[in-house]
Amino acid sequence: MGLSSNEMDKLDTVISSRRRVKRGASLFTNGEKFTSLYAVRSGFFKTCVTTADGRDQVTGFQMTGEIIGMDGIVNDHHSCDAVALEDAEVCVLPFDMLEQLSREFSTLQHHVHKIMSREIVRDHGVMLLLGSMRAEERLAAFLLNLVQRLHARGFSQSELILRMTREEIGSYLGMKLETVSRTFSKFMDEGIIDVKQRYVHIKDTSGLERIVNPPSAECGR
Amino acid sequence: MGLSSNEMDKLDTVISSRRRVKRGASLFTNGEKFTSLYAVRSGFFKTCVTTADGRDQVTGFQMTGEIIGMDGIVNDHHSCDAVALEDAEVCVLPFDMLEQLSREFSTLQHHVHKIMSREIVRDHGVMLLLGSMRAEERLAAFLLNLVQRLHARGFSQSELILRMTREEIGSYLGMKLETVSRTFSKFMDEGIIDVKQRYVHIKDTSGLERIVNPPSAECGR
DNA sequence: CGTAGTTTTGAGAGGCGTCAAGGAGCGTGG
DNA sequence: CCACGCTCCTTGACGCCTCTCAAAACTACG
Numbered sequence: 001m002g003l004s005s006n007e008m009d010k011l012d013t014v015i016s017s018r019r020r021v022k023r024g025a026s027l028f029t030n031g032e033k034f035t036s037l038y039a040v041r042s043g044f045f046k047t048c049v050t051t052a053d054g055r056d057q058v059t060g061f062q063m064t065g066e067i068i069g070m071d072g073i074v075n076d077h078h079s080c081d082a083v084a085l086e087d088a089e090v091c092v093l094p095f096d097m098l099e100q101l102s103r104e105f106s107t108l109q110h111h112v113h114k115i116m117s118r119e120i121v122r123d124h125g126v127m128l129l130l131g132s133m134r135a136e137e138r139l140a141a142f143l144l145n146l147v148q149r150l151h152a153r154g155f156s157q158s159e160l161i162l163r164m165t166r167e168e169i170g171s172y173l174g175m176k177l178e179t180v181s182r183t184f185s186k187f188m189d190e191g192i193i194d195v196k197q198r199y200v201h202i203k204d205t206s207g208l209e210r211i212v213n214p215p216s217a218e219c220g221r
Numbered sequence: 222m223g224l225s226s227n228e229m230d231k232l233d234t235v236i237s238s239r240r241r242v243k244r245g246a247s248l249f250t251n252g253e254k255f256t257s258l259y260a261v262r263s264g265f266f267k268t269c270v271t272t273a274d275g276r277d278q279v280t281g282f283q284m285t286g287e288i289i290g291m292d293g294i295v296n297d298h299h300s301c302d303a304v305a306l307e308d309a310e311v312c313v314l315p316f317d318m319l320e321q322l323s324r325e326f327s328t329l330q331h332h333v334h335k336i337m338s339r340e341i342v343r344d345h346g347v348m349l350l351l352g353s354m355r356a357e358e359r360l361a362a363f364l365l366n367l368v369q370r371l372h373a374r375g376f377s378q379s380e381l382i383l384r385m386t387r388e389e390i391g392s393y394l395g396m397k398l399e400t401v402s403r404t405f406s407k408f409m410d411e412g413i414i415d416v417k418q419r420y421v422h423i424k425d426t427s428g429l430e431r432i433v434n435p436p437s438a439e440c441g442r
Numbered sequence: 443c444g445t446a447g448t449t450t451t452g453a454g455a456g457g458c459g460t461c462a463a464g465g466a467g468c469g470t471g472g
Numbered sequence: 473c474c475a476c477g478c479t480c481c482t483t484g485a486c487g488c489c490t491c492t493c494a495a496a497a498c499t500a501c502g
Contacts, residue, residue: 010230032255049345049346049349051349051350051353051434052353053434053435055349055353055354056349056353056420057348057349057352057353059345059348059349064283066269070337070338070341071338071342071345072338073334073335073337073338073339074335074338074339074341074342075342076351079342079345080345099327099330099331099334100327102323102324102330103323103324103327103330104323104324105414106320106324109320109323109324110320112334113294113320113333113337114294114295115295116334116337116338116341117291117292117293117294117337118293118295119341120291120292120295120337120340120341120344121292121295121296121300123341123344123345123347123348124270124272124280124292124301124344125266126298126344126348127280127348127351128270128272128276128277128278128280130348130352131278131351131392131393131394131395132272132276132277132278132392132395133276154293167289171352171353172352173352174351174353181296202406204395213272213273213274214274
């Protein structure tokens with residue numbers, strides 16, 4: 001990311017600490033004091049917010065290389081839970097050290113800003129998904145996003161293992177677990193994917209893309 | 222916000238430039254080169270993202286004192302449109318200057334981080350709203366949020382003028398304009414609010430709060 | 443090998459979208 | 473000052489998508 005070796009050395013002092021999180025355990029929880037950002041080294045996380053009356057919403061799934069915890073900066077306390085969906089390890093990035101180093105190295109500073117901006121843009125995409133797509137479109141968009149991120153990490157473009165349950169997928173996509181299951185089955189009937197529990201094989205990527213972006217709407221202009 | 226007068230002087234050099242935006246005009250649009258953040262001085266904005274097939278989603282409404290444009294940092298180009306809903310004026314904050322000053326003043330640096338974190342937390346709240354609330358709950362939460370922000374700016378706790386159309390409210394809340402209108406009418410029938418076009422009078426704040434947080438769900442524990 | 447958690451599938455209900463028509467407010471121009 | 477047209481809002485009827493409730497099958501794990 002364009003840092004000199006001197007800068008890299010300094011950066012290493014920030015990320016010296018690591019932490020393991022067992023499957024099902026929390027990296028941090030809502031209300032907890034904010035101290036650090038976390039970079040996922042291995043494993044898979046979900047983040048979720050909860051209302052007073054017990055409803056909760058998965059706000060994201062994070063995999064290797066992604067950063068968790070930026071929700072905590074504004075109020076010095078975390079406003080969501082981060083839960084490991086499989087045994088995981090994270091780099092602990094003490095935020096005060098990160099700010100200090102950011103003042104020394106503009107490259108790092110800009111990188112931090114980009115990471116937060118990326119999260120904002122991602123959130124806006126989810127809002128678009130939740131606000132204006134139907135169940136099939138949401139699930140298709142979700143699968144495409146997941147496989148694309150996995151592919152960027154060297155995994156297959158067409159096969160994946162879901163780390164989350166149907167209920168968690170549903171919570172993220174604003175639908176009930178039964179609807180998630182039914183929609184998976186529908187995609188299978190149409191020959192677009194194979195699903196067997198957590199295993200998914202995408203047989204027709206462009207089929208999924210057509211579902212997300214119905215071509216019909218574009219003909220009109 | 223805890224800056225010394227020396228710091229304030231420096232900061233003034235950043236916010237020297239202002240810009241007027243007429244009602245209906247764009248502050249920036251999707252794809253436009255990113256250069257600056259904008260602080261709303263007066264007026265009212267919406268931000269919205271658009272899909273390839275023409276659907277769009279309002280991602281937020283911004284009023285005096287709020288910051289727009291953080292979506293542009295990550296890719297050096299804006300990923301949404303910012304449109305003035307009434308004649309408005311903004312302070313232009315050139316982002317490279319902001320980063321430079323942030324390296325000098327840790328107070329400012331932390332402030333910038335907080336602003337971005339606040340946006341992330343807000344977005345998560347909207348995801349919760351879109352993903353797990355029903356139409357009535359969404360609209361009630363929307364009204365409470367709006368009146369609370371207006372009250373913080375010295376306006377009434379119970380009366381407000383909507384700066385946006387039913388369609389824009391609907392786009393933000395993930396529902397159709399007819400549903401927005403119907404839900405307003407329902408709240409009126411129940412005596413919770415008075416609505417006349419863009420004018421809204423909240424007669425029973427706790428009534429709205431009960432709709433957002435149904436007490437029934439909390440009895441169980 | 444039993445038990446708990448997860449997933450699938452069905453049937454029925456209801457909330458919200460769609461389509462359509464009418465009405466209110468407001469700026470423009472005669 | 474009033475008429476006109478435009479945009480926005482309201483309301484009704486109908487249908488569909490998704491939720492709810494329920495039961496059974498499958499998997500994982502102790």
